[in-house]
Amino acid sequence: MENIEFADRVKDLRGSAIRESFKALSRPGIISFAGGMPAPETYPAAELARIADDILTNHAVTALQYGITEGYAPLIAQTEARLAKAGIAGNRGDSLIITSGGQQAIELTTKALINEGDGIACEDPSFVGALNAFRSYNARLYPVPMERDGMDVGALERVLAENQRIKFIYTIPTFQNPSGITMSLEKRKRLLDVAARYGVFILEDNPYGELRFAGEDVPAVKSMDRENRVIYVGSYSKTVSPGLRVGFLLARSDLTEKVTVCKQVSDVHSNLMAQMMISAYLDGCDADARIAASARLNGKKCALMRDCMEEYFPGNITRTAPEGGLFLWCDLGGGVDSREFAAKCLEQNVAIVSGAAAMPDTSKITSAFRLNFSMASEENIEKGIKALGEVIKGYGKR
Amino acid sequence: MENIEFADRVKDLRGSAIRESFKALSRPGIISFAGGMPAPETYPAAELARIADDILTNHAVTALQYGITEGYAPLIAQTEARLAKAGIAGNRGDSLIITSGGQQAIELTTKALINEGDGIACEDPSFVGALNAFRSYNARLYPVPMERDGMDVGALERVLAENQRIKFIYTIPTFQNPSGITMSLEKRKRLLDVAARYGVFILEDNPYGELRFAGEDVPAVKSMDRENRVIYVGSYSKTVSPGLRVGFLLARSDLTEKVTVCKQVSDVHSNLMAQMMISAYLDGCDADARIAASARLNGKKCALMRDCMEEYFPGNITRTAPEGGLFLWCDLGGGVDSREFAAKCLEQNVAIVSGAAAMPDTSKITSAFRLNFSMASEENIEKGIKALGEVIKGYGKR
Numbered sequence: 001m002e003n004i005e006f007a008d009r010v011k012d013l014r015g016s017a018i019r020e021s022f023k024a025l026s027r028p029g030i031i032s033f034a035g036g037m038p039a040p041e042t043y044p045a046a047e048l049a050r051i052a053d054d055i056l057t058n059h060a061v062t063a064l065q066y067g068i069t070e071g072y073a074p075l076i077a078q079t080e081a082r083l084a085k086a087g088i089a090g091n092r093g094d095s096l097i098i099t100s101g102g103q104q105a106i107e108l109t110t111k112a113l114i115n116e117g118d119g120i121a122c123e124d125p126s127f128v129g130a131l132n133a134f135r136s137y138n139a140r141l142y143p144v145p146m147e148r149d150g151m152d153v154g155a156l157e158r159v160l161a162e163n164q165r166i167k168f169i170y171t172i173p174t175f176q177n178p179s180g181i182t183m184s185l186e187k188r189k190r191l192l193d194v195a196a197r198y199g200v201f202i203l204e205d206n207p208y209g210e211l212r213f214a215g216e217d218v219p220a221v222k223s224m225d226r227e228n229r230v231i232y233v234g235s236y237s238k239t240v241s242p243g244l245r246v247g248f249l250l251a252r253s254d255l256t257e258k259v260t261v262c263k264q265v266s267d268v269h270s271n272l273m274a275q276m277m278i279s280a281y282l283d284g285c286d287a288d289a290r291i292a293a294s295a296r297l298n299g300k301k302c303a304l305m306r307d308c309m310e311e312y313f314p315g316n317i318t319r320t321a322p323e324g325g326l327f328l329w330c331d332l333g334g335g336v337d338s339r340e341f342a343a344k345c346l347e348q349n350v351a352i353v354s355g356a357a358a359m360p361d362t363s364k365i366t367s368a369f370r371l372n373f374s375m376a377s378e379e380n381i382e383k384g385i386k387a388l389g390e391v392i393k394g395y396g397k398r
Numbered sequence: 399m400e401n402i403e404f405a406d407r408v409k410d411l412r413g414s415a416i417r418e419s420f421k422a423l424s425r426p427g428i429i430s431f432a433g434g435m436p437a438p439e440t441y442p443a444a445e446l447a448r449i450a451d452d453i454l455t456n457h458a459v460t461a462l463q464y465g466i467t468e469g470y471a472p473l474i475a476q477t478e479a480r481l482a483k484a485g486i487a488g489n490r491g492d493s494l495i496i497t498s499g500g501q502q503a504i505e506l507t508t509k510a511l512i513n514e515g516d517g518i519a520c521e522d523p524s525f526v527g528a529l530n531a532f533r534s535y536n537a538r539l540y541p542v543p544m545e546r547d548g549m550d551v552g553a554l555e556r557v558l559a560e561n562q563r564i565k566f567i568y569t570i571p572t573f574q575n576p577s578g579i580t581m582s583l584e585k586r587k588r589l590l591d592v593a594a595r596y597g598v599f600i601l602e603d604n605p606y607g608e609l610r611f612a613g614e615d616v617p618a619v620k621s622m623d624r625e626n627r628v629i630y631v632g633s634y635s636k637t638v639s640p641g642l643r644v645g646f647l648l649a650r651s652d653l654t655e656k657v658t659v660c661k662q663v664s665d666v667h668s669n670l671m672a673q674m675m676i677s678a679y680l681d682g683c684d685a686d687a688r689i690a691a692s693a694r695l696n697g698k699k700c701a702l703m704r705d706c707m708e709e710y711f712p713g714n715i716t717r718t719a720p721e722g723g724l725f726l727w728c729d730l731g732g733g734v735d736s737r738e739f740a741a742k743c744l745e746q747n748v749a750i751v752s753g754a755a756a757m758p759d760t761s762k763i764t765s766a767f768r769l770n771f772s773m774a775s776e777e778n779i780e781k782g783i784k785a786l787g788e789v790i791k792g793y794g795k796r
Contacts, residue, residue: 045458
């Protein structure tokens with residue numbers, strides 16, 4: 001049969017290098033700093049086993065039958081209560097729905113809002129899963145440089161002034177993926193001001209906010225939103241389990257209603273048993289203490305990774321100092337193409353992600369790369385960083 | 399804040415009346431013939447409880463961690479084997495991926511193939527979830543009338559001859575939703591011929607094929623596809639559980655690869671535990687015997703529903719005689735608007751679905767309506783059909 005003519009919106013869409021590298025991870029002996037995976041030792045397997053048994057023994061028909069698109073009502077209520085505790089009360093006129101991971105909330109919001117050619121301002125670098133979701137609707141991406149305290153709000157304002165068709169600003173203000181950077185409170189306020197001035201939405205993606213291991217909490221942008229301008233995306237992937245694929249969207253109700261219709265045609269509803277499992281887990285398993293313990297473990301691994309860099313990396317390799325989340329961001333400098341670097345690392349059985357994946361402008365070459373510090377064991381962190389150091393030193397010798 | 403300007407593709411998109419009526423089903427005493435739900439008494443709850451416990455005890459990290467977008471490899475292999483047993487071997491150059499229900503396979507195929515204004519030929523009536531997925535990308539729908547032995551292939555050919563931009567033909571050839579009609583073998587062959595002649599794809603949606611309770615099997619269109627023209631969608635929703643949200647797509651590899659990238663930005667991957675549960679269930683729980691028993695139960699309920707119609711409906715109300723699946727289709731005739739009829743039935747605590755939801759042309763008024771015979775108990779089938787008969791007789795008296 002003839003070649004397929006794919007739709008314009010997806011014809012240039014490529015899979016994420018991160019997801020692709022995931023396939024290499026089954027290679028024996030590989031050390032992965034590539035994925036965005038929580039520490040496997042923190043999964044509450046025993047609790048979830050007990051919960052799953054209870055659900056399928058006592059509430060099987062509810063779990064196995066179709067559910068409503070908006071999500072499992074008790075989980076919606078619990079999620080709202082958790083957000084309120086974190087200062088993120090939905091405004092009057094906001095509502096919350098459950099999605100199949102934060103990724104789906106981002107994709108459906110894009111589907112609901114973006115015509116082909118509409119613009120989205122995003123941090124540079126940013127999360128490739130979101131960037132690709134935007135690209136899959138032929139959105140135009142307007143990169144805004146990152147600074148040590150979050151996106152350059154002055155640059156954002158210039159971008160908005162010059163481009164009328166920008167529909168929303170995409171930001172991961174807390175423990176950003178990939179940089180690990182947290183936006184300062186002052187910048188969050190300025191961000192809200194600028195968005196209001198230009199009449200655009202803010203899509204705040206906050207999957208890591210509960211995983212702080214150092215420093216002081218900074219309020220979510222949504223917590224300061226007085227006019228339903230912030231579309232807030234959260235997730236249970238990093239706090240309970242990514243495999244269960246449960247996230248949520250909190251936004252003005254006319255938007256969540258439209259997103260709900262889009263979700264209905266996308267997957268009808270999210271896996272109901274997973275929603276019930278997370279609901280029961282939040283209710284009866286001291287989840288907050290477990291999440292805090294998991295953040296502490298991440299902090300320990302992050303400190304170890306940075307100590308190993310001190311020991312094994314040449315002095316000129318910069319890196320961020322995250323106070324939470326799962327990632328840190330290094331820069332080789334010297335015009336190195338980090339895609340080539342990532343390939344060399346893989347030869348040494350260490351998987352990393354080139355910063356190229358995180359560039360809103362895919363043609364941009366970068367010497368930066370992302371490291372995940374949560375998944376590898378402490379032993380492998382030391383071994384892996386030592387191996388990366390050797391690869392870096394090889395560059396110096398050329 | 400100002401009104402939202404939604405994207406053109408979704409600004410007129412409305413939720414499915416079926417999904418909306420689902421919310422009314424929590425009303426006490428309601429008898430529902432509205433949903434597309436399997437008989438709740440057929441869910442393999444005890445088996446799945448044992449399986450879930452085993453997964454979370456012995457394979458927790460695999461189940462709770464991120465998985466690959468294509469799906470859980472053992473389930474892919476099992477699904478391929480099951481299809482092969484049913485005569486649906488993937489062609490050379492085909493591949494299979496797991497999706498979050500058949501609905502997602504349909505939505506992502508549309509996203510990958512349809513530019514705004516491209517056409518899709520579909521049966522009239524058809525499945526509202528698919529129609530809405532098509533609408534959500536601003537596809538133009540070209541209705542093809544249904545006959546007693548499936549879509550009118552002559553009419554289809556005229557539609558294709560007159561409209562150059564039709565990208566694929568959407569069909570549910572076996573136990574169609576909503577009509578319950580099965581396309582004859584001869585028409586399936588002609589359908590393939592016509593599609594080849596006009597160079598369009600066929601999207602074959604087959605969620606009910608394994609649920610035959612009468613008559614002889616008719617081979618899937620895909621089983622006769624020699625040129626990778628048929629995009630085949632299947633589901634475990636009607637054979638294991640809809641709440642788990644697991645379906646699949648079998649199509650030429652360049653298409654499944656593009657759909658996989660679209661899935662990656664949509665929900666990363668389908669809930670992994672659900673995939674593992676279904677995999678274990680297919681492997682060790684005599685699933686085929688259970689599916690056959692479930693089909694027999696549906697057949698018994700369908701026969702009862704038809705017997706009750708004989709007793710309680712006026713003689714002029716036509717209905718189809720399905721040999722499987724979950725639905726039958728009735729026609730009141732006489733210019734009645736079945737939306738009004740459905741509202742009257744709901745007042746009598748019986749939920750049905752107006753045929754209006756199933757019209758590719760949303761402005762079309764129809765006197766037809768859909769009844770699900772699998773979910774209600776036998777007692778409620780009799781009670782509900784009797785109540786519908788009373789409402790119908792009320793029309794006669796006006």
